[in-house]
Amino acid sequence: MFGISSLGWVHTLGSLPAIPAAAYMFTVHGRIVPRSKAGAVYFVAMLIGAATVFLVAHQPVSYGVGAVTLVLLIVGYSVGRLPISGRVATYVETIALSLTAFLLMLPTVTEILRRVPDGHPFVTDLKSPLLLGAQGSILAALVIGLTVQIISLRRQGKTAA
Template sequence: MFGISPLGWVHTLSSLPAIPLAIYMFARYGRIVPRSKSGVVYFISMLIGAITVFAIAHQSTSYGIGAATILLLLAGYGIGRISRFGRAGKYLETIFLSLTAFLLMLPTVSEILRRVPNGHPIVTDLNSPILLGSQAILFVILIVGLTAQIIHLRRQGRLPKFDSTAKM
């Protein structure tokens, strides 16, 4: 179905929970919160998805997105363990993890447009205006979302020093 291999289904189904979890955390906390139950499931789902992409990818871009996602995910979840970043740690964590959500949505939207409806996809060409437009919209959402997150963090003038054990 949809031309997806069994390993492709493992990749897709393991990555899928990250989408509603990211939406939930953005709506509830204004950012992805790594030290929450949702954040832990998001991490696991993203990591499995990013690792399995190397076994199913057909384009070099996919390898780059997978590698960047793993690096940003590890950096976003690991920065809390490094106390010398102080308040900047919260900003870096927010930026890194927001970028992982963007890197999840970019191929997700592209693959949906290139596979649905089954047998007669909306997009058949990687240079399709619909595909390029959807990618541009995702980029605008990233820029607006990151800007809003940074403004929100800055307005929290009482932002305590970054604490890796604190939950939001």
């Protein structure tokens, strides 16, 4: 089904819970919060997805996306435990984890458009206007989202001071 191998399904279904977990945290907290139940779900699902991409990927860029995702995930989940300023750690954590959500959604949307509906996908060319528009929208959401998150963190810092 959809031309996905058994290992591909493990990759897909293993990383799938990260999407609603991220959506929940962005809606409720305005950012991904690592030290929460949804944050734990996000971490495990992202770890499964990023680690298994090396086994299922067919494009060299996929290996880069997987490696960068793993690095950002580790940075985002560990920076809060390091002995550095709380505000700096929160900024690094927020930016790193927002980038992981972007790196999750970019290939997710691309693969959906290239595989659905089964046998007659919406997109057959990587330069399709539909695909490029979807990818551009995800990039715009990242830029706008990070801007809003940083402004929000700055306001929280000012009210705490």
